[in-house]
Amino acid sequence: ASNRTHGPERPLAHLTPSVGWMNDPNGLFYDNETSTYHTYYQYKPNDTAPGVPLYWGHASSEDLITWDHHGVALEPKDEQSGAFSGSIVVDYNNTSGFFDDSILPGQRIVALYTEHSNISESQFAAYSLNGGYSFEYYEQNPVLDINSTQFRDPKVFWHEETERWIMVLALSQQYKLQIYSSKNLTSWEFQSNFSHHGLLGYQYECPGLAKVPIVHESPSNVTLHGLNSTTNATAQTNATSVDHKWVMILSINPGALTGGSFNQYFIGDFDGKTFTAQDSATRALDHGKDFYAFQTYSDVPNNDVLGIAWASNWDYGVNVPAVDYRSSMSLVRNLTLRPYNPNPETTEFTLYSEPLVNYTHLHTNQSIHKTSLLLDSEETVSYSLGKDPQGLLEFSLEWKVNATAVTSRHDFADLSLYFRGAEDDDEYLRLGYELNAAAFFLDRGNTEVDFVSENPFFNNKVTQNIETYKIAEDGLPILKVRGIIDRNLIELFFNDGSSTSTNLFFFSEENYIGAVDISSGVDDVYTILDFKVKQMSLK
Ligand code: FRU
Structure with missing residues (x-):
């Protein structure tokens, strides 16, 4: 070494x-x-x-x-x-x-x-x-x-x-x-x-x-x-x-x-x-x-x-x-x-x-901000996070849930984010929310790193119940998450930090996150009210 x-x-x-x-x-x-x-x-x-x-x-x-x-x-x-x-x-x-x-x-x-x-x-x-x-x-x-x-x-x-x-x-x-x-x-x-x-x-x-x-x-x-x-x-x-x-x-x-x-x-x-x-x-x-x-x-x-x-x-x-x-x-x-x-x-x-994230030492290489996006199951929305990702990201997502639009309880009614590797997009972190479970999930298992598949204690899937953040004017619940991803660590802060979830993950060497996809298993249920992602590096 x-x-x-x-x-x-x-x-x-x-x-x-x-x-x-x-x-x-x-x-x-x-x-x-x-x-x-x-x-x-x-x-x-x-x-x-x-x-x-x-x-x-x-x-x-x-x-x-x-x-x-x-x-x-x-x-x-x-x-x-x-x-x-x-x-x-x-x-x-x-x-x-x-x-x-x-x-x-x-x-x-x-x-x-x-x-x-x-x-x-x-x-x-x-x-x-x-x-x-x-x-x-x-x-x-x-x-x-x-x-x-x-x-x-x-x-x-x-x-x-x-x-x-x-x-x-x-x-x-x-x-x-x-x-x-x-x-x-x-x-x-x-x-x-x-x-x-x-x-x-x-x-x-x-x-x-x-x-x-x-x-x-x-x-x-x-x-x-x-x-x-x-x-x-x-x-x-x-x-x-x-x-x-x-x-x-x-x-x-x-x-x-x-x-x-x-x-x-x-x-x-x-x-x-x-x-x-x-x-x-x-x-x-x-x-x-x-x-x-x-x-x-x-x-x-x-x-x-x-x-x-x-x-x-x-x-x-x-x-x-x-x-x-x-x-x-x-x-x-x-x-x-x-x-x-x-x-x-x-x-x-x-x-x-x-x-405590002090931005004076961080340089933002790329930032994305989206508002008012109604998701349907046919379409994946993809954002590139720039040509030269360094592996440090911050994102926040606020979404509204219209449960009455779910037509079948057989559907997996998720809103998912896929943070994908820039060099190899088969390596990704998937995280999101599912309304029947009323819970948030993180899956850190989609990687080629042997340790992840071989170590029996390193379980891939972590979940966390999440309460309503606030009620929208139309009466529908709004939820929120903020995340900081730093090369092999993701820290999630739900609803301004009423609960948190900190997890290691491992991608292949230098396969830093270069894109994010948003998708849903159901139509017209999830509205993204506010989504921000910043791809950053140290100054
Ligand atoms: C906890 C711990 C402590 C101990 C230290 C030893 O992780 O076991 O109880 O002081 O680590 O490194």
Whole structure:
């Protein structure tokens, strides 16, 4: 394998390691001294499969689209160990005593992570004196050890109300999320268990707890803070008008109903000691196959809840096609709680996710915009996406459904999009909606890549129920989807992000998507109200 930094299939706008193996995002924080987002990740630099020694790799970005790579940031204590998943906080007030005045408050960076070996998992602290590029290890590690081999993935944050640091981590194989608190980041006091909630699977991993703003109106474009934000964290903290709920995030693996790895969440309240879920429901953070170990960024301006996930699945993540690096992250998403109607009889809050796509570094090579198109079954509408596709696309589709025009229940009443390869159009992604199922589908199986047909865990077809977005003036339901396709990854956002679906797919080398076909199995049922596609590349 060559040591090229831009393999043909490397996603353009998603974080990938320059070489080696990557899994969970770790230590995410925003440095407001330099307006930089830092992202660390589980990293095995000299191999494209996981194993010990396992490190934290490090990348940074100002725009969340282009990343600078900084190699290894944190090391395990020996060759048989792993610096497993964990988080970073900014210790502005030097509660830890790790810093002196020479370190700017916004760069008093403390990492809390799991030191893993075959005989133990305990929590370690490390701190950085140079803005997160390298770390010193706390001399009295571990900071938390309960004599367990399955005790990991601390997510730490500052809890304003009780003026304590809070740690949530997984006592993985007892299905407990444990909450600890601390005044100094080094001595931790047990507070409570959040036990046996949601889908259990084999084990709990990578929990998170976040204070998520409630937004009552429909989503507008989120600005990317640090680039064009005028508000600052202090102004926001003093605002009283923002309602919040606490959201507990939980990863399980294996054990997803769709196979392998899965991220779920619970909505509730947190008083500094105990998280209390508002109901007994578990909800999916993403409905796709490839979205795991989601973690939020610390210290984001405006208290926005931004986070990122590992865009893969332990069922096959080690086996996906790769040359010199393996796996990528999702795009960074902004989370809010908004009311929605899963069906006509219920209104409740759900987490909305909106991807942060910063267009300043993206060049649009070709764009298509269509409105008012009534589909019939005889005709396929085709659009070319230009001569030189680079594999990065964004699209959005809003469509209206006239179910009364369906004449036979024998028909497959779909609206389908076929995103076809430019070099070989027998390779395509098919996605769309079918009104009898009232669900959206994605089929990633139409490809010549052997891995896709040969790997029994890599199932091709993924589906997702979708609620009505709004009602048109003529009384008919309207639905909406936005998608970002980046070489071998597709992220779908339904109805402004009330649900999402993130999935890997694989086409033959350099067969990037060059056209899209729209068709329907029925006549006069679907009206495309608005369809946009942009074919983009990095500037
Ligand atoms: C989740 C996980 C974590 C662990 C890390 C090891 O994907 O198993 O629980 O800390 O990966 O790389």
